[in-house]
Amino acid sequence: MFQTLYNYFWWDRLWLPANLTWADLHDHDGQVFAKASDLYVTIPFAFVFLAVRHLFEMYVATPLAGLLNVKEKVRLKATPNPVLEKFYMASSKHPKQTDVEALSKKSGYSMRQIERWFRRRRNQDRPSLLKKFREASWRFTFYLLAFIAGMTVIADKPWFYDLHEVWKGYPIQDMHPSQYWYYVIELSFYLSLLFRIASDVKRKDFKEQVIHHVATIILISFSWFTNYIRAGTLIMALHDASDYLLESAKMFNYAGWKNTCNNIFIVFAAVFIVTRIIILPFWILHCTIVYPLEMYPPFFGYYFFNLMMVILQCLHIFWAYLIIRMAQKFLTGKTVEDERSDRDETDNTEGEEEKAVAKATAAAGTKNGPLTNGHPILNNNHRKTE
Template identity: 70%
Template sequence: MLQTAYDYFWWHRLWLPVNLTWADLEDTNDRVYAKASDLYFSIPLAFVFLIVRYIFEIHVATPLAKVLGVKDKVKLRAAHNPVLDTFYKSSSKHPKQSDLDNLARASKFTVRQVERWFRRRRNQDRPSLQKKFREASWRFIYYLLAFIAGMAILVDKAWFHDLREVWKDFPKQTMLQSQYWYYMIELGFYWSLLFRVAFDVKRKDFQEQIIHHVATIILISFSWCANYIRVGTLVLVIHDASDFFLESAKMFNYAGWKETCNNLFVVFAFVFIITRIIILPFWILHCTWVYPLELYPAFFGYYFFNAMLWVLQCLHMFWAYLILGMAHKFLTGKLEQDERSDKDETDIPDEDDDEEPTKNGAVSNGHSVQNNNHHKAD
């Protein structure tokens, strides 16, 4: 049964144009084609990325954070209370009013004290500025190097300047060594992001990030197997083009360099809109949707590839909406909070609390910046 399912999954009529089979993509003396088995290499490469990231964050990002003055804020800790702690861990971090009344009676606190306890407890679990800085600096260095490498291997290619060249002789297009490493490194990186997503800083768009990583991995893998490598490299470099601006803006945000952060955010927003809202749909998606039909009838792989690209495009539109909202607040002087970021909650004192409140920081450190991962297809 498994063999039958395997045969149906790799049926050439699903993934290749009419009158072509997988036998047509076997290596010859002068041509080397991508193979599905090549993708296995991306998994150990992902673990290499995790190791390199660990070393980078300790020996590069942490000292850099100190140089730039990134400091963690002192947080008031919630007093140990078994009743409240049990509810916090097993039920909800944000109790309803009815829950507050019941918890107040059970813990012998006032309702205001229970509210304050939950605020402090939530703040204890929030990631530190240095953790956020380390993550941003790792992604910054990767996206910057990936974009430079992508441009280096594409700038002299015919399909970079003429999108019709993407489909010339498709799918019998020999694989270049530079394409192999570019694909494997990108795929390995996205696997590493997926492996780490549960441990990294969680944003409001956590679910969208999961969808983005999974869609990206599927899209990269499929485009490799079906030899959509030329257009795949274009999609990858487009996604890398804006991300390093965003990550650098975050880094300066956490360091408290407000003006530098805001200027980088403006550059990021501009590049993001140009690459992912204009170039990607009106050039790349047009290239993948229209040009192939001039050469062969539509088939399942054609629809599947375009569907996955549109999943990414929908995510880009969602993030563009957040970015434009941030830009509007930025221009009107009302920007106080990163739409996707987790924020520290103000610890409001009342008549029963004689401790000084902690300062509430907009975004993460009182400065404006839009958080986005990312991403590539980000």
């Protein structure tokens, strides 16, 4: 049965144009072609990335955080209580009023004490500012180096200037060593992100990030073993063009450099819109949808590849909407929040006690004048932009 499924999966008609077989992609006459088995190396490489990341975060990102004066907010810890801890872990982190009343009877705490305990317990689970800075530093370093490497790989290739060259001679296109390593490094990195996604900072677009990582891994893998390498290198370099800007903006945000963060974010927003909302759909997608039909009738692999591209493009539109909203707030002088991905799911829980105090103070302060200086950036705290 396994052999049957294997044969069906690798059926030539699924992945290659008509009248072509996998035998046409065997190495011959000094030409080397991409093979699916080449990608097995990305699994151990992904674990190498995890090890390198750990060392980078410990010996590079942490000292850098100290130099940039990244400070942790002191959080009050919840007093150990087996009854409340059991409910927190097994039932809900946000107990309802009836739950609070029942827990009050079981634990001997007042309802107000229980509400305070759950606030503090939720805050304990929030990722620390240092953890966020480390992650942003690691991603910034990789995306910047990957973008430089990607441009080095494709800048001297004819298909970088003429997209018709992407399909010239397809699929009988030999592979360059630089393309091999570019693919292996990119795929290994995204595998490492997927392996760490459960322990990394969970943001409000967590589901979209999972879909993005999975779609990217499938797209990179598929483009490799069906020899869509020329298109694949263009797509990967295009994605890396803006990511390092976002991660650097996050780093400055965590360090409290608000003006620098906001300025970099505006540059990031412009690059993101140009590369993923203009170039990707109107040049690259046009290249992968229209140009192949000039040579071959559509086949399953053609539809599959472009379906993955459309999924990625939908995610880009979703993120572009959030990014534009945030950029508009900055340009109009409003408080800036990271609408895209850097605001935690638990944002609304941290500082609940402080909010209550602030409300009371504000009510009393209406007789004594305003409590803030009116500057949107200076009044913006980390909780708003993280």
